[in-house]
Amino acid sequence: MKLLQERTAKLKLGESLIIQTAVRIMVPFIQLFGLYVIVHGHYSPGGGFQGGVILGASFVALALAFDQKFSMQLMSERVNGVLGNLGALIFVGTAVLCALFGGLFLDYSALDKLIPLGPIGWRSFGIFIIEVGVGLAVMSIMVSLFWDIGSNGEMDEGL
Amino acid sequence: MKALAFVATLVTGAILLYGTMDFPAWGDPQAPAATHLSNYYIENAVAETHVPNLVTAVLGDYRGYDTMFETVVIYCAGLAVVSVLRRKKT
Amino acid sequence: MIWLIDELTLLLVVICALAAITVKDLLSATVIFGVYSFLMCLLWAEMGAVDVAFTEATVGAGVSTVLFIAAILHTSRRSKD
Numbered sequence: 001m002k003l004l005q006e007r008t009a010k011l012k013l014g015e016s017l018i019i020q021t022a023v024r025i026m027v028p029f030i031q032l033f034g035l036y037v038i039v040h041g042h043y044s045p046g047g048g049f050q051g052g053v054i055l056g057a058s059f060v061a062l063a064l065a066f067d068q069k070f071s072m073q074l075m076s077e078r079v080n081g082v083l084g085n086l087g088a089l090i091f092v093g094t095a096v097l098c099a100l101f102g103g104l105f106l107d108y109s110a111l112d113k114l115i116p117l118g119p120i121g122w123r124s125f126g127i128f129i130i131e132v133g134v135g136l137a138v139m140s141i142m143v144s145l146f147w148d149i150g151s152n153g154e155m156d157e158g159l
Numbered sequence: 160m161k162a163l164a165f166v167a168t169l170v171t172g173a174i175l176l177y178g179t180m181d182f183p184a185w186g187d188p189q190a191p192a193a194t195h196l197s198n199y200y201i202e203n204a205v206a207e208t209h210v211p212n213l214v215t216a217v218l219g220d221y222r223g224y225d226t227m228f229e230t231v232v233i234y235c236a237g238l239a240v241v242s243v244l245r246r247k248k249t
Numbered sequence: 250m251i252w253l254i255d256e257l258t259l260l261l262v263v264i265c266a267l268a269a270i271t272v273k274d275l276l277s278a279t280v281i282f283g284v285y286s287f288l289m290c291l292l293w294a295e296m297g298a299v300d301v302a303f304t305e306a307t308v309g310a311g312v313s314t315v316l317f318i319a320a321i322l323h324t325s326r327r328s329k330d
Binding site: 041042043044045047049084087088091092095106108120121123124126127130131133134137138140141144145148149152153154155 | 206207208209210211212214215216218219220223224226227229230231233234236237240241244245246
């Protein structure tokens with residue numbers, strides 16, 4: 001039994017004008033919706049994890065409809081790694097910063113000594129910072145999972 | 160062998176279904192989970208954090224450790240996949 | 250009336266789960282698994298857990314289906330047993 005990739009290599013699957021145009025139009029709105037889900041997590045269902053997955057899915061859609069090279073032109077592997085590490089660092093760094101400023105670990109009201117927003121305001125704003133960190137980390141990891149599994153780790157042609 | 164596995168699956172499922180008979184009914188206000196902590200969150204979460212969505216308040220503030228280690232687990236999964244699969248082109 | 254929708258969704262969930270493990274074609278199993286995830290998402294939303302439904306729709310039906318397809322592309326399509 002031949003691999004599925006070898007059997008479909010000659011068929012030029014995915015090189016469809018309709019799919020490419022539809023994805024090209026849809027991707028900005030998908031990314032806007034992902035940002036909305038992250039930022040609006042205080043008031044509506046959603047949050048960092050879901051918004052990050054939606055942001056990553058927009059790049060996955062680009063890589064599916066065009067080529068993996070095309071999605072790597074828009075966000076290179078280096079930028080992707082920096083964003084993922086930065087997201088995890090924002091989360092843990094905020095928690096450690098709370099402990100350094102005299103509060104408990106992950107107690108955002110201690111950051112009031114840094115910028116005076118009031119303890120309750122800081123608890124609301126700390127949740128926002130953490131959602132952004134989770135969103136960045138999840139987006140980067142979803143995209144890099146798809147790149148690595150889809151192209152067998154070589155990052156050249158892909159799915 | 161397949162029949163034996165089927166019987167084992169059926170017995171396990173029956174035991175699990177028997178275990179669910181002790182659960183409180185769906186939406187029961189007298190359930191143990193709804194009598195201790197839920198009342199505190201519903202009454203105080205908006206005043207303490209100014210977040211109207213209680214799920215976000217619980218996930219981000221009261222249960223911050225849970226969310227932090229969830230992120231760390233996903234980060235470790237990404238690191239493992241990249242370090243196992245990624246290779247330079249020969 | 251809501252119980253009727255609930256029971257219909259649960260019945261479809263069980264049918265999809267049985268179909269996903271019995272079908273021979275791995276690509277079909279992946280697509281059926283996506284349908285299973287959407288039905289679970291419907292069930293969560295009907296029970297009022299909208300955040301869980303959101304996560305299930307994005308991760309379970311969106312990204313994991315694509316990752317399964319990307320993994321199947323590097324193996325053979327038909328399962329042995």
